Amino acid sequence: MLIEIVNKNAEEALLSLIEEVNRKNTAMVGIYFQLSKVGASPKEDDIINMFKSMLGDRQAKVYFFRDGDILIAWHGAQKALIEEVRKKLYEQYPVENLDSYYDLHAQGEELRMLIKKKIEAIPPSPKATNQPLLSNTGKQSTTLKIDSDQIAFFKAKAKERKGRMKTEVLVVEDQNFSKQLLVGMLDKNYKTYGTASAEQGMELYLAHAPDIVFLDIELPGMNGHQFAEQINKLDPDSYIVMVTANSYTDDVMRAKNNNAKGYVVKPYSKQKILDSLKNLKK
Amino acid sequence: MSEPVDLKNLREMTDGDKEMEKSLFQEFFSSFEDGIKALKASLGDIAAETWRKNAHALKGISLNLGANKLGELCKSAQEKNTSPQDAKKSLLAEIEWEYAEVKKFLQGCM
Numbered sequence: 514m515l516i517e518i519v520n521k522n523a524e525e526a527l528l529s530l531i532e533e534v535n536r537k538n539t540a541m542v543g544i545y546f547q548l549s550k551v552g553a554s555p556k557e558d559d560i561i562n563m564f565k566s567m568l569g570d571r572q573a574k575v576y577f578f579r580d581g582d583i584l585i586a587w588h589g590a591q592k593a594l595i596e597e598v599r600k601k602l603y604e605q606y607p608v609e610n611l612d613s614y615y616d617l618h619a620q621g622e623e624l625r626m627l628i629k630k631k632i633e634a635i636p637p638s639p640k641a642t643n644q645p646l647l648s649n650t651g652k653q654s655t656t657l658k659i660d661s662d663q664i665a666f667f668k669a670k671a672k673e674r675k676g677r678m679k680t681e682v683l684v685v686e687d688q689n690f691s692k693q694l695l696v697g698m699l700d701k702n703y704k705t706y707g708t709a710s711a712e713q714g715m716e717l718y719l720a721h722a723p724d725i726v727f728l729d730i731e732l733p734g735m736n737g738h739q740f741a742e743q744i745n746k747l748d749p750d751s752y753i754v755m756v757t758a759n760s761y762t763d764d765v766m767r768a769k770n771n772n773a774k775g776y777v778v779k780p781y782s783k784q785k786i787l788d789s790l791k792n793l794k795k
Numbered sequence: 796m797s798e799p800v801d802l803k804n805l806r807e808m809t810d811g812d813k814e815m816e817k818s819l820f821q822e823f824f825s826s827f828e829d830g831i832k833a834l835k836a837s838l839g840d841i842a843a844e845t846w847r848k849n850a851h852a853l854k855g856i857s858l859n860l861g862a863n864k865l866g867e868l869c870k871s872a873q874e875k876n877t878s879p880q881d882a883k884k885s886l887l888a889e890i891e892w893e894y895a896e897v898k899k900f901l902q903g904c905m
Contacts, residue, residue: 537829570814571818687852690819690822691856693819693822694809694859695808697809701810757855758854758855758858759851779855779859780859781859783804783807786808
């Protein structure tokens with residue numbers, strides 16, 4: 514099971530997904546569940562457990578919106594599965610008319626308008642300090658802002674690392690095939706988060722303080738080196754392993770300078786990945 | 796003649812999980828075909844960096860799959876991103892030919 518939780522800026526993340534679905538013309542369905550109507554706010558683990566058996570190896574994304582609503586999306590459009598997911602959700606939240614079904618390609622525009630309204634309704638956060646996290650250096654420079662709440666939340670999460678029963682892994686890889694391969698392997702024994710962009714990777718890092726990150730270098734927007742550089746500034750205990758199809762000296766040296774703990778050249782092998790995890794525990 | 800794909804590495808990672816394998820193959824087809832379209836759209840000099848990025852992405856997924864010859868062709872495309880259009884067209888034809896072999900092989904495994 515490959516469930517990716519999107520719980521920070523989920524609205525914006527979903528807009529990106531709709532854009533991608535339309536660009537690639539892929540089949541993807543989403544069930545939108547208005548839990549804000551009943552004042553419910555499900556926990557990530559509860560949602561994962563609820564869908565574990567029925568989704569099998571499908572790669573699904575669950576968007577937790579700031580108002581309490583959720584949207585679960587996956588590739589393909591199997592009717593039986595849609596009904597099964599709806600049934601399961603209604604067992605948990607037995608209130609009528611809570612859900613809407615969307616074919617993200619055919620009804621992308623309709624969903625996009627709904628999400629935009631959600632974004633407009635979000636009140637500005639008075640606590641946000643908008644500290645720039647990235648300087649404008651490098652070719653693919655991106656300025657990412659994080660707020661003081663996110664930093665405080667991250668620091669508390671990072672303290673929990675030592676007591677964790679299960680190692681938490683973040684995979685940042687923009688190629689779906691490679692991400693699915695790596696997340697699929699790791700997910701059997703580790704709590705694994707996967708994402709295709711450094712920006713979302715940063716959100717996941719701040720939200721979960723993973724023990725180890727497998728990080729691709731060539732990413733859209735902020736690249737892997739820039740991501741590693743910023744994580745290294747934020748978190749002295751970070752453990753980053755670069756994964757890339759390139760073995761250029763410049764990339765290796767830049768990874769070293771950013772305090773990366775390993776450098777795996779594709780193809781991935783089970784042994785190389787397990788070695789990285791063994792080294793983490795030393 | 797050797798097979799177009801060596802699945803040993805991938806099968807170690809999936810622990811022989813057939814469903815996961817099938818889903819990965821489908822993802823590979825979808826990603827690779829999108830990548831070919833993107834290469835076709837970036838043959839001109841002005842899009843040399845887009846060509847390089849797409850070829851790099853295709854190289855990565857081919858190598859992770861175990862399609863080594865296809866990976867080598869994509870590597871060559873990545874490195875020749877500033878070559879004349881005719882040279883790129885010819886490389887693209889080789890990539891498409893090899894991809895067809897890989898797809899046929901994988902479909903036979905599903």
